[in-house]
Every structure is written in C-alpha cells, then in structure tokens.
Amino acid sequence: MNEVFTSLKRTPYQTFAALSVLFFTLLLSGLLFISLTFLQGLLNYVETRPRIIVYFQVKATEDQIFAVKDKIEASGKSSKVTYITQNQAYEIYKEFSKNDPLLVEMTSPDVLPPSLEIDAKDPKFLSEISELISKEQGVDEVQFQKDVVNNLLSLTGNVRRITLIFFSYLLFMSVIVLTTTLSFKIALKKDEIAVLKLLGATNNYIRKPFFKESVFLGIIATALANIFLITLLIGMNNSLTLYFSDVGKLTFRLLGLPLQVFPFNLTFAALTLTVTGVFSFAITSISSFMATNKYLK
Amino acid sequence: MISLQNITIKFPYSNTALDSISFDVEDNEFIYLVGPSGAGKTTILRALLNDITPSQGSIVISDYEITNHKFKHKAKLRQLIGVVFQDFKVLPEKTIYENIAISMRVKDFEESEIKNEVEKALELTGISDKSEKFPVQLSAGELQRVAIARAIVGDRPIILADEPTGNLDPKTTWEIMDIFKRLEKTRTILFATHNTDIVNSMKRRVIVLRKGKIVSDKKKGGYEI
Numbered sequence: 327m328n329e330v331f332t333s334l335k336r337t338p339y340q341t342f343a344a345l346s347v348l349f350f351t352l353l354l355s356g357l358l359f360i361s362l363t364f365l366q367g368l369l370n371y372v373e374t375r376p377r378i379i380v381y382f383q384v385k386a387t388e389d390q391i392f393a394v395k396d397k398i399e400a401s402g403k404s405s406k407v408t409y410i411t412q413n414q415a416y417e418i419y420k421e422f423s424k425n426d427p428l429l430v431e432m433t434s435p436d437v438l439p440p441s442l443e444i445d446a447k448d449p450k451f452l453s454e455i456s457e458l459i460s461k462e463q464g465v466d467e468v469q470f471q472k473d474v475v476n477n478l479l480s481l482t483g484n485v486r487r488i489t490l491i492f493f494s495y496l497l498f499m500s501v502i503v504l505t506t507t508l509s510f511k512i513a514l515k516k517d518e519i520a521v522l523k524l525l526g527a528t529n530n531y532i533r534k535p536f537f538k539e540s541v542f543l544g545i546i547a548t549a550l551a552n553i554f555l556i557t558l559l560i561g562m563n564n565s566l567t568l569y570f571s572d573v574g575k576l577t578f579r580l581l582g583l584p585l586q587v588f589p590f591n592l593t594f595a596a597l598t599l600t601v602t603g604v605f606s607f608a609i610t611s612i613s614s615f616m617a618t619n620k621y622l623k
Numbered sequence: 624m625i626s627l628q629n630i631t632i633k634f635p636y637s638n639t640a641l642d643s644i645s646f647d648v649e650d651n652e653f654i655y656l657v658g659p660s661g662a663g664k665t666t667i668l669r670a671l672l673n674d675i676t677p678s679q680g681s682i683v684i685s686d687y688e689i690t691n692h693k694f695k696h697k698a699k700l701r702q703l704i705g706v707v708f709q710d711f712k713v714l715p716e717k718t719i720y721e722n723i724a725i726s727m728r729v730k731d732f733e734e735s736e737i738k739n740e741v742e743k744a745l746e747l748t749g750i751s752d753k754s755e756k757f758p759v760q761l762s763a764g765e766l767q768r769v770a771i772a773r774a775i776v777g778d779r780p781i782i783l784a785d786e787p788t789g790n791l792d793p794k795t796t797w798e799i800m801d802i803f804k805r806l807e808k809t810r811t812i813l814f815a816t817h818n819t820d821i822v823n824s825m826k827r828r829v830i831v832l833r834k835g836k837i838v839s840d841k842k843k844g845g846y847e848i
C-alpha cells in the first residue's frame with residue numbers, strides 16, 4: 327500500500343482528476359439505480375392495487391352484479407374480485423367524509439351505487455376486462471387507472487433506456503480519463519518497466535501496482551459516492567414518507583427475491599453500494615488493463 | 624547449456640547484424656565476446672534475451688528453443704538470466720536493497736529468502752553498507768556492483784554482461800573484474816567488451832566478432848584489435 331500512496335502523492339493533479347471523474351460517475355450511477363428501482367417499486371405498487379372499479383346502477387339487482395362477477399372470474403384475467411354493497415359503500419363514504427357531518431347527513435346508502443373492485447393479474451388485462459363488462463346489464467360506469475399505469479410503464483421504459491445510454495457514456499468517459507491518467511503515470515515509469523521485463527517480470531507482475539492504484543482510487547470514489555447517496559436518501563426519506571403516506575412501502579423483485587426500495591433501508595443501501603462497487607471495479611480494471619497493455623506489447 | 628546455430632539477424636534499413644553465427648556454451652563457462660563497435664556483441668546478448676528474433680537459425684537455452692515463433696515463455700527465460708549493462712539500469716526511486724530484491728520479487732521468492740540472499744550479494748559485491756542508500760548517492764563503480772548483485776540473486780544460472788566496465792575508471796574496472804572472477808565456475812557468463820587488457824588478463828574462452836561474423840573462437844585466447 328505504501329507504493330500506492332507514494333505514487334498517488336507524486337501525481338496529485340492526475341489523482342484528483344481520476345478521483346473526481348470516478349466519484350461523479352459512481353454518484354450518477356447510484357442516483358440512476360435508485361431512481362430506476364424506485365420507479366419499478368412504484369409500478370409494482372400500482373400493479374398490485376384494485377385497478378378496476380365497476381359501478382352499478384342504483385337499481386341493479388344482486389343477480390346482475392353476481393353475473394358480472396362470475397363472468398370476470400371465469401375470464402381468468404383477475405386475481406381478486408370484491409363486491410362492495412351499498413351499505414359498505416356508505417360506510418366507506420362516512421369514513422371518507424368524517425370531517426364533514428353535513429354531507430354524511432344528506433346521504434343515505436340507497437343513493438350510493440354498489441360496485442365491484444377487481445384486481446387484474448396483469449396491467450395489460452385492464453382494457454380487456456373493461457371491455458368485457460362495460461356493456462353488461464346494470465353496469466353504470468367502469469373506472470380504472472389506465473393512464474397512471476400507462477404513464478408509469480412508459481416512464482420506467484424511458485428511464486431504463488436513458489440509464490443504459492447514460493451508463494454506457496459514463497463508463498466510456500471514465501475509462502478514457504482513467505486510462506489517460508494511468509498512461510501518464512506508466513510513461514513516467516517506462517524505464518522501470520523495461521528493467522522489470524529484462525529481469526523476467528510477467529505482465530501481471532508489472533500490471534499489479536497500476537491495477538492496485540486504480541482499484542484503490544475506485545474504492546475511495548465508491549465510498550465517497552455512497553456517503554453522498556446515503557445522506558441524500560436519509561434526507562429525502564421523511565419528505566417522501568409524507569408524500570407517499572398511503573403507499574406504505576415499495577418493493578421490487580431482484581433475482582426472485584422481494585427487496586424493499588422505500589422506505590429506504592439498510593439492505594437497499596447495501597445493494598446500492600454493491601452496484602456502485604461493481605461498476606467501479608469494472609471501470610478501474612478495464613482502465614488499468616488498457617493503459618498497461620500498450621506498454622507491455 | 625546455450626546453443627546458437629546459424630544465427631542471422633538483419634535489421635531493417637541496415638547491414639546484417641549477425642551472419643550465420645554458431646557456437647555452444649557449456650554450463651558455468653566464462654566467455655568473452657569481443658570486437659569493435661558494431662561487431663554484433665550486443666546483438667548476440669539481445670537475441671539470447673529474446674529481445675530480438677533472428678531471421679534464421681536457432682537458439683536453445685536450457686530447455687527453451689527461443690527462436691521458435693510460438694515461443695511464449697519470455698518471462699520464464701529471462702528469469703534464468705542476470706543482466707549487467709554499461710549504464711547500470713538501476714531504478715533511481717528505489718533503495719539499493721530494493722533494486723537487488725526486485726530481481727527475486729519477480730520470481731515470487733519469500734521475503735525471508737530475499738533478505739538472506741540480497742545480504743549475501745551485497746557482501747560479495749562489497750556494498751553492504753550502502754543497502755539503504757539511493758542510486759543517486761552512489762558512485763559509478765558502486766552502481767555497477769549493484770547491477771552485478773541484482774544479476775546474481777534469485778537463482779539465475781546465466782549472466783549476460785554488456786560492456787560492464789565501459790563507464791568505469793581503470794581501478795574500478797579491476798575491482799569489478801575481481802567480482803566476476805569470484806562468480807565464474809558458479810554461473811555461465813557471457814561478457815561483451817572491447818577492453819583488451821581485461822580479456823588478456825584472464826585467459827578464458829574468447830569469441831572475436833567482426834562485422835557480424837565470428838573471426839576466431841579460442842579456448843584460452845587473448846585479443847588484439
């Protein structure tokens with residue numbers, strides 16, 4: 327490690343440039359990763375909520391309602407269908423309007439429509455279920471969160487694409503800057519490399535100090551970026567908790583395992599650290615290999 | 624055992640550097656390669672280090688046929704060879720101890736073995752008191768001793784010395800030759816020089832080169848320009 331510190335101290339400007347680029351790259355990578363997983367969690371949340379509510383006419387009979395319910399269940403596109411009677415609807419209304427007793431007094435159960443709350447197995451069934459039941463007898467209105475889901479799907483897709491392009495660009499830029507910095511350092515040591523080769527040093531032996539140096543810079547940059555990211559998450563956690571008070575928690579599946587994205591937690595912070603760490607290792611390994619390769623050929 | 628057979632080396636845009644050179648070297652033999660500048664002494668040493676590939680012919684060192692185009696053991700080959708140059712080629716940012724130890728570190732020796740062997744080499748070359756100094760603090764003669772110490776540590780049975788006394792005054796030259804005398808019979812040494820005095824003083828095998836050809840190869844020869 328002494329050799330690494332000595333080498334870094336001897337070229338402070340190059341060290342600063344490489345560290346800055348790595349830090350910035352890893353910080354952005356971390357932010358993109360958090361945004362992407364948060365959006366995915368939000369999408370998963372929306373996908374698991376009751377999305378279709380079928381309101382029946384007030385005079386609709388229970389037979390008509392159960393006929394619609396049976397038809398939906400028989401389609402195989404729903405995971406759950408819940409019947410909300412007029413009395414249950416009134417209870418919900420009372421709870422919702424508890425701060426306005428006058429409104430509650432003016433309403434009675436028989437003016438509220440009965441309804442069915444339907445959980446679709448997949449967001450793509452939303453339109454199909456809607457079309458299936460909209461013309462059934464007794465059905466007054468079909469509501470579902472088509473726009474919300476479509477917007478989230480579109481946003482998640484766009485973020486994925488932008489992330490991929492951005493990641494590639496960041497990787498390219500970081501590798502170029504780090505390779506240039508290391509090449510400069512290697513140029514300063516070309517006499518030493520020549521002597522080492524005469525003595526029978528293998529390419530890996532010659533590469534090792536440069537590899538160690540760039541990986542060390544990567545570790546520092548990863549640590550700094552994660553300290554920044556964790557501080558940011560802790561700072562945002564309270565305001566996001568207020569904003570998403572109805573949501574509770576957001577999760578997404580990683581390698582088949584459910585992972586809580588929000589509220590932010592230690593496991594998620596560890597995953598962010600792992601992702602930025604892997605990214606950092608990839609950048610530093612590729613850079614040191616490319617920089618040394620030129621002198622070893 | 625080193626064997627060179629019909630080695631021809633041609634550099635681009637220049638004359639033939641070596642022209643059908645053949646000779647064998649026994650284990651622990653001491654050989655002077657002599658001749659004027661441009662005769663091909665350094666080219667032979669570079670070919671033995673696999674630094675340049677002959678246009679034709681074959682070189683065998685130990686079990687390695689190094690002229691084979693598929694030869695991929697350059698590092699292993701060089702780990703058998705210690706090199707001593709006119710310009711010392713010591714690393715200015717490392718201490719004398721580190722400069723010598725690096726010859727063993729590239730071969731993955733244990734630190735305890737390195738310490739033991741480097742101390743012996745420092746003693747043999749008479750620079751034990753300089754181990755913690757840096758090259759800039761040493762004279763030319765002392766730097767050449769460092770280069771010799773570096774060449775002999777780490778189980779290297781062959782030493783290639785290219786004009787090792789070329790930058791030294793007469794007194795230091797003889798001190799360096801004393802070290803080489805102590806090393807002979809323990810290692811195979813190829814010593815390139817054009818210093819007639821040191822060649823004639825030792826009466827060892829002398830290969831005389833001129834314009835890339837061997838003009839004489841005498842078992843206990845001398846040399847006159």
